Amino acid sequence: MLDPALSAESHCEDLRPDEWVYLAEGNLHVLLAYRGQCARFRDHVLRLLKVRHGGEEKALYDPRQERHYVEHVVGPVLGHQYLETGTSLTVTPSFLNEVAKQIMPHRPARRALYDLDNTACTVECLRDLTRFFPPMPHATLTAQSTCQLTLEIKPKAGYHSRSRLVPPARRFKFQESRFSLMQRYRFAVLETQALEPEWGDLREGPNWGYSPPDLFSGEVEKMTRTLQALIRNPQNFCQVFVGPRLVYGRGERQVGLARNAARQLLLPGGACAEGFGAESEEDPMDILMEAVAQVLQQECLLPRLLSLQRLDVLDVEGAGAVMERLVGLCGGGEGSGPGAAARGGLTSSPAWDRNGGGGAGRRVDVRDGAAPGGGAGTGPMRSTRKHKEALATVQRLSQAECLFLLHRWLIALGASDCSIMLAIRRCPDEAAPPLTRFSPVLGQDAYSLQPLESFCQGASEPGLLSFRPKPPAQGGRERGAVRLAYAMRVVDLGPKPPTKILSKAHLEDGIIAAAQKAGSSAKGASQRSSGAVSTH
Numbered sequence: 001m002l003d004p005a006l007s008a009e010s011h012c013e014d015l016r017p018d019e020w021v022y023l024a025e026g027n028l029h030v031l032l033a034y035r036g037q038c039a040r041f042r043d044h045v046l047r048l049l050k051v052r053h054g055g056e057e058k059a060l061y062d063p064r065q066e067r068h069y070v071e072h073v074v075g076p077v078l079g080h081q082y083l084e085t086g087t088s089l090t091v092t093p094s095f096l097n098e099v100a101k102q103i104m105p106h107r108p109a110r111r112a113l114y115d116l117d118n119t120a121c122t123v124e125c126l127r128d129l130t131r132f133f134p135p136m137p138h139a140t141l142t143a144q145s146t147c148q149l150t151l152e153i154k155p156k157a158g159y160h161s162r163s164r165l166v167p168p169a170r171r172f173k174f175q176e177s178r179f180s181l182m183q184r185y186r187f188a189v190l191e192t193q194a195l196e197p198e199w200g201d202l203r204e205g206p207n208w209g210y211s212p213p214d215l216f217s218g219e220v221e222k223m224t225r226t227l228q229a230l231i232r233n234p235q236n237f238c239q240v241f242v243g244p245r246l247v248y249g250r251g252e253r254q255v256g257l258a259r260n261a262a263r264q265l266l267l268p269g270g271a272c273a274e275g276f277g278a279e280s281e282e283d284p285m286d287i288l289m290e291a292v293a294q295v296l297q298q299e300c301l302l303p304r305l306l307s308l309q310r311l312d313v314l315d316v317e318g319a320g321a322v323m324e325r326l327v328g329l330c331g332g333g334e335g336s337g338p339g340a341a342a343r344g345g346l347t348s349s350p351a352w353d354r355n356g357g358g359g360a361g362r363r364v365d366v367r368d369g370a371a372p373g374g375g376a377g378t379g380p381m382r383s384t385r386k387h388k389e390a391l392a393t394v395q396r397l398s399q400a401e402c403l404f405l406l407h408r409w410l411i412a413l414g415a416s417d418c419s420i421m422l423a424i425r426r427c428p429d430e431a432a433p434p435l436t437r438f439s440p441v442l443g444q445d446a447y448s449l450q451p452l453e454s455f456c457q458g459a460s461e462p463g464l465l466s467f468r469p470k471p472p473a474q475g476g477r478e479r480g481a482v483r484l485a486y487a488m489r490v491v492d493l494g495p496k497p498p499t500k501i502l503s504k505a506h507l508e509d510g511i512i513a514a515a516q517k518a519g520s521s522a523k524g525a526s527q528r529s530s531g532a533v534s535t536h
């Protein structure tokens with residue numbers, strides 16, 4: 001039952017379908033961009049639900065519930081400066097039907113398998129993050145606006161599994177990232193199926209260069225290298241928008257446009273582009289990734305996102321075992337009433353509890369090495385024993401403890417599947433007065449005597465990075481610094497549905513088997529094509 005307080009923002013709107021155009025879509029939502037004249041919707045998008053399909057039911061059907069989850073469960077951890085929460089609108093079924101017809105020719109085939117849900121009349125209206133940029137600080141208000149490049153990154157899971165519920169034969173999961181495992185699996189599956197354009201260079205072999213743990217490492221060198229590997233083979237995990245237009249990633253291959261935008265942003269000529277001319281052999285996308293790594297390192301978002309992802313202490317296999325225990329405690333099979341009752345306990349938004357649920361977290365901690373008195377023995381026998389002990393622990397869990405662990409596993413799953421939208425603009429140049437940070441508390445002059453080199457973004461003001469590209473490896477002149485303003489928001493942070501738990505656990509054997517089979521052939525293909533995945 002929806003909290004009545006959440007309904008307060010819902011408005012009935014008479015929207016014109018012909019003023020909205022197809023922008024993008026994921027598994028569950030279609031995004032429309034506004035192209036009409038109404039000031040209220042200018043630079044906004046609508047996020048519409050698609051029909052739900054087998055095993056992928058929406059966690060919380062109403063977008064107001066989703067917003068509540070984002071604001072009250074994950075938002076306080078991430079920081080509200082990184083959230084993009086819109087408002088809810090009520091549209092008519094005929095609006096949805098009309099829009100569905102209109103956008104059909106623009107939808108990628110694999111996405112168009114699922115139509116818009118014409119009963120889902122409460123939709124979200126959000127700022128269009130490919131167009132939005134917070135007002136620049138006071139000193140730069142007069143500056144002419146420059147090209148805006150927006151990078152979307154889906155960072156995926158930055159942690160390694162440590163769960164003792166992972167069977168000993170699969171402990172390679174402790175060393176291999178989930179991303180890399182899924183790359184091997186996808187390569188195995190896609191080798192035998194029609195390749196989708198969105199997967200781009202996966203046909204050449206998995207992306208071994210991108211490593212989510214490196215991106216979350218906090219070490220700028222590692223972050224840079226891994227982002228450079230991602231931009232070379234972006235698949236579904238990285239997109240570049242120039243202005244509002246998607247030019248590169250998700251099947252778009254206009255890397256020249258992305259490269260030009262990066263060049264303009266970073267090297268527009270003049271004193272600040274010193275040492276870096278158009279004749280340079282270096283790829284501006286690589287330089288852009290240097291800047292992106294520095295932005296990500298200076299902001300708090302990634303460590304906070306990682307802390308949410310690390311709420312997974314079970315791994316997918318452990319989550320399956322705990323869900324089965326919960327269903328058993330509710331008295332029946334997953335598909336039956338008790339199974340639904342078990343899921344019901346998981347659909348309420350969990351509260352964020354830093355104290356580990358009053359000790360329940362400690363009692364049921366199943367991370368490797370986390371048990372008190374870990375005991376003697378090493379190697380495979382010790383792993384086997386610990387695995388057995390962990391399974392026995394699951395059989396002693398109470399209903400509340402199962403819910404505690406599974407709620408956290410679902411939060412971690414969501415935090416491992418969100419996207420970061422990072423809009424970057426070139427700050428006005430040398431001639432402009434020094435950039436100062438506006439402080440709503442102290443007033444605009446608080447820092448004006450001390451021009452800031454770099455600072456983090458606020459909820460309504462951009463961050464600033466004073467960026468000096470590394471000199472080229474082959475020698476070259478020292479480069480001047482450029483000042484980049486940026487705004488970063490996280491999208492697709494909604495809750496995952498409890499049905500994911502068993503469906504993912506059941507898929508895991510197949511994923512591991514296919515990935516293991518693909519291991520060597522995938523590596524071979526990747527080596528054969530290591531030059532082919534370059535963006536050059």
Ligand SMILES: O=P(O)(O)O[C@@H]1[C@@H](OP(=O)(O)O)[C@H](OP(=O)(O)O)[C@H](O)[C@H](OP(=O)(O)O)[C@H]1OP(=O)(O)O
Pocket residue numbers: 026027028056154182236413414416417496500
């Ligand atoms: O399983 P994964 O890691 O491949 O993640 C799925 C995503 O695949 P990708 O990021 O492309 O690897 C997948 O993304 P795409 O649809 O492939 O763009 C979805 O985000 C899916 O979540 P949901 O079912 O829409 O809630 C994601 O499923 P969850 O794992 O988050 O349930």
Ligand SMILES: Nc1ncnc2c1ncn2[C@@H]1O[C@H](COP(=O)(O)OP(=O)(O)OP(=O)(O)O)[C@@H](O)[C@H]1O
Pocket residue numbers: 023024025026027028029030031045047084126127128129130152417419491492
């Ligand atoms: N506020 C926004 N402004 C501009 N583009 C957006 C915005 N929100 C989302 N997008 C674009 O739409 C795409 C799909 O959105 P979203 O991730 O919300 O869909 P989803 O179906 O819930 O995703 P998933 O497949 O991960 O479940 C995003 O990857 C992004 O490119």
